[in-house]
Amino acid sequence: MTAGPSWVQGAEGSGFGLQHLPFGVDAAAGPVVAVGPAALPLRPLAATGRLGDADAAWFDTPTLDAFLAAGPGAWATVRGALQRLLGVGAHLPERRAVEPLLVPRDGVRLLLPVTVGDYVDFYASIHHATNLGRILRPGTEPLLPNWRHLPVGYHGRAGTVVVSGTPVRRPNGLRRQADGPPSFGPSRELDLELEVATVVGVGSELGTPVPIGRAAAHLFGVALLNDWSARDIQAFEYQPLGPFLGKSFATSLAGWITPLAALAPYRRPGPAQDPRPEPHLCTADPWALDLRLEASLQSATMRATGVPPARISASGFADLYWTIAQQFAHLTANGASVRPGDLFGSGTVSGPTPGSEGSLIELTRRGERPLRLPDGGDRGFLADGDVVVLTARAGDGPDHLQLGEVRGEVLPAWPVDAATCEER
């Protein structure tokens, strides 16, 4: 069952109806919730007692951290109060109190909504891992022996997670070259990764694993993530300790966090898994989320001539091999603690069919089969001035949900001379 209609004009069919109610943080107003074409600041609502027994302190801060830490009861209280206040059944005095607080959603300046204490990125799509195995290790078994036993993952750089809209500068680095030694310069294989991040709400204690059955008590919501990747830098550096500078220059997170509660109608049975999951990854009712993901690209030329971003990939989040709950249980199985605002990405979400690959290295076979853009340009990897847009949708019709987008423009690299070795 989904929530009913809202009295907010334009909410119906917008993807931001009463069923959705994603949370963000505005630079001026602090925590806000989106409803249709509007955003509603939460501070004045909580301060005047209109959010049930919500603690005003949850929203009197420049992040969602305190609200996230308050736990599932708090999340349900606030979501329930907002659905009542914004629903067509709201009492007129309440509606009159709320209506003047609404601001246009497109006028909101969204900040990074949480303090990302730690950012982990998984590799949970079997199609992505298989595609990369075929491209990077042709002629061998594409999936490594550990892949079906645990969700492979690694830590990324928390301090370079940026909010959607932040431009991303092409990194310099030591690039692997097909012939000859590596050379330092701008990445020639800058890529996007179409991902969904899960946002931790309630933290955990160091030394104490969180059993998979209690994951839901810790996880607040999901948001789109673009894990920008410089493939040539990554290819040279990554043995034996994994990706480092090929990833750490920037990771873009949507400004709107969709609560897991909003996605309850879109839960699906988890994927078939063979072999049977290890004990710490096994649960009686594994679930996946039925989100349809898309990546689009708009070159500078397209932008200048008014051509909208062109879709380059479409995949399904329910195709993920390792579920969100398994990712989380694995992350804490060794006793590692989590904090409110911690993120873990799904890894690139690719599907089984052509056009469903969530990165350019897969879509173009490492540049061998470039994509043709509407402006006539070819893309093996990203060009300066390209804007990448990630979107996701759950459901259809007036009640569907549209996740907050992730958008970022590629800026040219710094000249190498300016960045390096003036003392030579």
Place this chain on the structure above:
Amino acid sequence: MTAGPSWVQGAEGSGFGLQHLPFGVDAAAGPVVAVGPAALPLRPLAATGRLGDADAAWFDTPTLDAFLAAGPGAWATVRGALQRLLGVGAHLPERRAVEPLLVPRDGVRLLLPVTVGDYVDFYASIHHATNLGRILRPGTEPLLPNWRHLPVGYHGRAGTVVVSGTPVRRPNGLRRQADGPPSFGPSRELDLELEVATVVGVGSELGTPVPIGRAAAHLFGVALLNDWSARDIQAFEYQPLGPFLGKSFATSLAGWITPLAALAPYRRPGPAQDPRPEPHLCTADPWALDLRLEASLQSATMRATGVPPARISASGFADLYWTIAQQFAHLTANGASVRPGDLFGSGTVSGPTPGSEGSLIELTRRGERPLRLPDGGDRGFLADGDVVVLTARAGDGPDHLQLGEVRGEVLPAWPVDAATCEER
């Protein structure tokens, strides 16, 4: 030239003389500096204007972050003022004002002194990388092709960096087994790593590399680090994205941070490097730090019978192949930003001779040649109840520096049944 003597009783020869003055944070008093057997709270000094033009706000917080962010001028001001106040040449009224503030250093309860926004670990010892290559990939070239071209590194978990003294619980995880499939349970190959971490002071802007020549303007100090490692968990999980749960359960940092200024007399010419460093890693005057490092181990039996920790390794930090400045320049070469309190570890510091290996996997050849302890016990890897102590020293004689130790006891793993899969 080093600083002169202090009027504080017992400072001479303690390793914590006027030349040292490391910073920490006491649970009650906040930021403190160590001098001899005493600790001196900085809040009352700054509040009464005794630290020159130091801003009292730098110390009116529960971390060193604000002081670190204030930069090299601030660090020099405070260090200079402390050396005057605590030196034998101090004016009597000043000495009388300072003396009542001193507290016993061993009564201080040190907290994690900085907010670790991001924690990176390098792999910068050529002896360590060579030893591991020989053990893990026998019969092949031990150093991978990238190793001499860049400081290989990866991101660790910032949220599980703990201060010295915090017990460390043995992690459960999927362990690689020589025969048969992996199995979930307590690590059987729990190891220490003898490392030195560098603490970032001044942050940098996203998208803007920090040239190696400007590293000194950003780096505040160094501290010992034990990068606990579960080798069997790491061995199964680490391909292709690097170490994850084999490391993320805990990383122990010394409570006292030694300013780089204190180590100026112990700077040595940097190591020979072949091939010539890449442009972003090259500098006219590469420097290393002449620190003598030791790792010691005390079993529960030794502790019960009053036997002190026994030295198991001694190595030299100046043997490191990649310098601190190179590590830092590399970390930011792709435009990744840093924040005050960010850490980067050197990686295990091993020397070229037997007994200088900074981890048990090297010392015991992955358990094949166990160490004999004074209590008659053997150690291939760490046992429950073992206490690991890391120490470091610069110089000799009355002026020598003793870095703050890192100490941690191994607690038994949680029973696996309690941690996992109750829903099966």
